[in-house]
Amino acid sequence: HRHILSSKQFDRQELHTLFSVAHEMRTQVERNGSIDLLRGKVMCSMFYEPSTRTSCSFSAAMMRLGGTVVNVDGSSSSVVKGETLADTVRTLGCYGDLTVLRHPDPGSATTAAKFSKVPIINAGDGIGEHPTQAFLDVYTIREELGTVNGLTITLLGDLKNGRTVHSLVKLLAYYHVTLNFVSPISLRMPEEVKTELTSAGIAFNEYTDLNEVIGDSDVVYVTRVQKERFTDLSEYERVKSAYVINNKMMSKAKTQMVVMHPLPRVSEIEPEVDFDQRAAYFRQMRYGLYVRMALLALVLGKSF
Numbered sequence: 001h002r003h004i005l006s007s008k009q010f011d012r013q014e015l016h017t018l019f020s021v022a023h024e025m026r027t028q029v030e031r032n033g034s035i036d037l038l039r040g041k042v043m044c045s046m047f048y049e050p051s052t053r054t055s056c057s058f059s060a061a062m063m064r065l066g067g068t069v070v071n072v073d074g075s076s077s078s079v080v081k082g083e084t085l086a087d088t089v090r091t092l093g094c095y096g097d098l099t100v101l102r103h104p105d106p107g108s109a110t111t112a113a114k115f116s117k118v119p120i121i122n123a124g125d126g127i128g129e130h131p132t133q134a135f136l137d138v139y140t141i142r143e144e145l146g147t148v149n150g151l152t153i154t155l156l157g158d159l160k161n162g163r164t165v166h167s168l169v170k171l172l173a174y175y176h177v178t179l180n181f182v183s184p185i186s187l188r189m190p191e192e193v194k195t196e197l198t199s200a201g202i203a204f205n206e207y208t209d210l211n212e213v214i215g216d217s218d219v220v221y222v223t224r225v226q227k228e229r230f231t232d233l234s235e236y237e238r239v240k241s242a243y244v245i246n247n248k249m250m251s252k253a254k255t256q257m258v259v260m261h262p263l264p265r266v267s268e269i270e271p272e273v274d275f276d277q278r279a280a281y282f283r284q285m286r287y288g289l290y291v292r293m294a295l296l297a298l299v300l301g302k303s304f
């Protein structure tokens with residue numbers, strides 16, 4: 001794939017090939033720290049929105065493959081002077097071999113791809129998609145539970161504005177899963193995402209109360225209520241604490257379930273849960289490094 005814009009560009013087989021490479025790279029990194037595969041290659045990383053994991057893991061992935069990174073953020077670039085997205089990606093394409101882009105507008109990565117002569121990787125386009133997060137999320141489920149098939153997967157929180165769940169359900173649709181969507185009514189999964197699932201023959205159930213499904217879930221995928229997407233902050237205040245995972249809630253869950261979260265979290269998972277072996281969210285970040293290494297090799301045409 002030249003550009004990585006949506007998770008659904010990958011079919012199930014391509015996804016599993018990516019995961020095999022990620023797994024192999026993980027073994028090599030654990031043994032040697034780095035792999036000399038992308039020496040001489042340069043990745044430009046352009047973030048118009050804040051990021052810790054996506055930005056740092058892409059940079060670390062590039063460097064662990066022997067490549068180098070040019071980092072630029074919206075607030076210190078000529079975007080401040082009014083430069084367009086089109087001109088910005090044209091510029092970065094003159095300097096690097098690929099561009100990783102995070103931007104607040106849905107569809108911005110697709111727009112950027114039209115003007116870029118190097119591959120664009122969508123690192124989050126507003127409430128649209130976050131495909132590389134979805135890849136690492138499915139990788140996490142497979143690493144933690146061995147398979148995706150047969151699982152009951154509960155997506156919890158801000159399903160309206162959370163781009164990670166929009167990308168993730170497109171991939172979960174490749175497997176035999178039971179899907180639960182738990183959110184306040186005002187933060188339900190967007191209609192277009194649900195329509196896409198229904199037309200693919202994928203069933204899901206919607207709830208507002210986590211207690212109805214916590215005991216049956218193999219995966220609880222928690223999301224942050226996305227404050228930055230609210231125009232009415234009083235509405236944010238009303239829904240921000242709708243769900244809290246704490247040890248009491250964990251006591252109602254299966255002993256073999258896992259709790260995931262794309263992070264950052266605010267108050268939706270209490271720190272006491274971090275010490276529960278079922279808390280997979282920090283392992284999930286680490287898996288992201290290997291998945292992004294595999295993705296960089298793929299996009300730059302280097303087999304491993």
Ligand code: CP
Nearest residue numbers: 051052053054262263
């Ligand atoms: N998961 C994720 O996208 O985190 P960052 O916003 O820190 O990149």
